[in-house]
Amino acid sequence: MDITILGQQLLGYIPLGDIVLYLAPLNLFMFASTLAFTTIIAISKTETQVEAGFGTLKDREVKVDKSEFKIRRFLAIVCGLATAGAMITGDLFNFTLFVCLIGIVNIGIVAAVKQVDVLDAAFQYGLVAMIATLPLFGGAAMILASTGTISLLEIVDLPTTFMMVFGSLLLFIGVAGETGVAPFYATKAEMFRTPGSPFLLIIHLSSLLVIVRVIEILLIINKPF
Amino acid sequence: MSASVLVPGVVSPVVVSLFVPAIFTGLIVGIIGLMAIAYQKNDLNALILTDIVGVGMLILVAAVGTDLAEAIILPGLVVELAEILAISEILMSREMKKKGKNAELIPLPLSMDMEIMTTAPTFLALILIVHGAFLSGFTGGAVAGGGILFYVLSKRMRGVPANTWEGIAGVSGIAWCLWLVGFLVFFVFPQYWLLALFLAAFGIFIKVAFKAGLIGVIGREEFSKK
Numbered sequence: 001m002d003i004t005i006l007g008q009q010l011l012g013y014i015p016l017g018d019i020v021l022y023l024a025p026l027n028l029f030m031f032a033s034t035l036a037f038t039t040i041i042a043i044s045k046t047e048t049q050v051e052a053g054f055g056t057l058k059d060r061e062v063k064v065d066k067s068e069f070k071i072r073r074f075l076a077i078v079c080g081l082a083t084a085g086a087m088i089t090g091d092l093f094n095f096t097l098f099v100c101l102i103g104i105v106n107i108g109i110v111a112a113v114k115q116v117d118v119l120d121a122a123f124q125y126g127l128v129a130m131i132a133t134l135p136l137f138g139g140a141a142m143i144l145a146s147t148g149t150i151s152l153l154e155i156v157d158l159p160t161t162f163m164m165v166f167g168s169l170l171l172f173i174g175v176a177g178e179t180g181v182a183p184f185y186a187t188k189a190e191m192f193r194t195p196g197s198p199f200l201l202i203i204h205l206s207s208l209l210v211i212v213r214v215i216e217i218l219l220i221i222n223k224p225f
Numbered sequence: 226m227s228a229s230v231l232v233p234g235v236v237s238p239v240v241v242s243l244f245v246p247a248i249f250t251g252l253i254v255g256i257i258g259l260m261a262i263a264y265q266k267n268d269l270n271a272l273i274l275t276d277i278v279g280v281g282m283l284i285l286v287a288a289v290g291t292d293l294a295e296a297i298i299l300p301g302l303v304v305e306l307a308e309i310l311a312i313s314e315i316l317m318s319r320e321m322k323k324k325g326k327n328a329e330l331i332p333l334p335l336s337m338d339m340e341i342m343t344t345a346p347t348f349l350a351l352i353l354i355v356h357g358a359f360l361s362g363f364t365g366g367a368v369a370g371g372g373i374l375f376y377v378l379s380k381r382m383r384g385v386p387a388n389t390w391e392g393i394a395g396v397s398g399i400a401w402c403l404w405l406v407g408f409l410v411f412f413v414f415p416q417y418w419l420l421a422l423f424l425a426a427f428g429i430f431i432k433v434a435f436k437a438g439l440i441g442v443i444g445r446e447e448f449s450k451k
Contacts, residue, residue, distance in 0.1 A: 093297050093300075097300055097304065100304040100308070101304075103308070104304070104307050104308055104311050107308075107311045107312065107315060108311055111311065111314055111315050111318065114322060116319055116322050116323055119315055119318060119319035119322065120319060122315050123268065123312060123315045123316055123319060126308065126311060126312035126315060127262070127271060127272065127275055127312065129308060130275045130278065130279060130305070130308045130309065130312065131255075131258075131259065131262075131275060131278045133278075133279060133282050133301070133304060133305060133308065134251075134255045134278050134279070134281050134282040134285070136282075137282045137285065137286050137301050137304075138248075138251060138252075138255075138281075138282055138285035138286070140286075140297075141285050141286040141288065141289050141294065141297075142248065142285070144289055144291075144293065144294065144297075145244060145288070145289045150293070150297075
């Protein structure tokens with residue numbers, strides 16, 4: 001099977017020494033949209049939430065002060081760049097590292113908020129993300145052990161073995177925990193309940209795009225078709 | 226199961242047979258960590274126990290046992306440390322918000338009032354430095370630097386002569402030059418490779434040892450400010 005799945009065309013390679021990036025329409029589209037969104041975030045201002053007060057007609061504004069805003073914008077840009085890197089990399093281990101970076105930066109974006117509930121949710125999410133490094137790196141290491149390479153362009157030519165299937169399952173569990181999707185989403189939903197909307201949205205976008213990309217990688221490794 | 230792993234013929238079968246037990250060890254360590262977290266109600270303890278799961282991850286990566294695995298175990302370690310730092314920062318800021326108080330990142334001066342600090346530092350530091358000298362290179366430098374750091378930290382009550390330590394900081398710079406010269410000799414006069422190897426190995430040994438020792442000196446200066 002070719003590296004291009006889902007009826008794509010291979011547009012070209014970028015060989016950077018050991019690290020070879022490959023360009024296909026799906027990856028390029030996700031890469032470009034991440035970069036575009038990151039640019040929008042970099043030039044946007046943060047929102048102000050208005051909380052309704054109970055038993056009174058007064059509303060309360062929840063604002064983000066300037067130092068917190070700067071840190072949050074910087075971390076959101078790092079998160080966007082890490083997501084863009086995870087979209088286009090052709091190296092399994094670089095992919096896991098980008099996913100881990102996304103996890104750490106997600107914690108950092110909400111680390112400076114003032115709401116105790118949000119900090120509590122971020123702490124729980126951080127514990128899950130840290131536990132998820134075991135299947136994430138373990139899966140990548142198992143694929144490395146069973147194929148002898150971490151380059152997706154090489155793995156695609158090798159026949160699938162039991163260890164590769166097991167390793168890619170672990171990898172998927174790791175990505176799910178690190179980005180906080182299906183079984184682990186409860187804490188992540190709580191993390192959004194804080195002002196500073198455009199920066200918080202990168203948390204959501206990164207997990208969506210990483211899931212699409214990890215499915216592509218699993219198809220490349222396991223070759224079900 | 227190990228038959229499904231592609232292994233070059235030069236690797237001895239003993240090493241190959243260690244792979245599957247190592248994988249199981251890593252997974253079992255992770256499961257033990259998860260069980261401990263499940264029983265734990267205290268947040269701080271849960272955070273510390275999460276580190277055990279991270280150790281399981283390192284075992285899984287180390288099980289591969291090739292040069293590439295050695296190269297990727299370092300990013301794994303760094304990621305784990307970064308995550309534990311980020312989460313502990315969250316925990317601290319949450320507790321500060323709850324109590325309405327602020328605290329320093331590293332509360333100085335530390336109170337380390339242990340008997341071993343007064344009776345054993347010379348002996349232990351000597352053993353660490355000699356062991357580091359035998360190891361040489363970066364690892365040896367770290368071991369010997371640990372010895373110097375330990376010595377300075379434990380002797381700071383009695384007062385270490387400041388001039389001596391400042392002189393040592395200069396030696397660190399000169400040793401770095403030795404390391405660079407060693408590398409230059411490698412490229413210019415490859416026939417003297419043994420000399421170059423020893424220059425580089427002991428240059429970096431002295432440099433790293435004194436750099437790590439300097440942490441102790443700076444720490445001591447911080448203490449004396451108080």
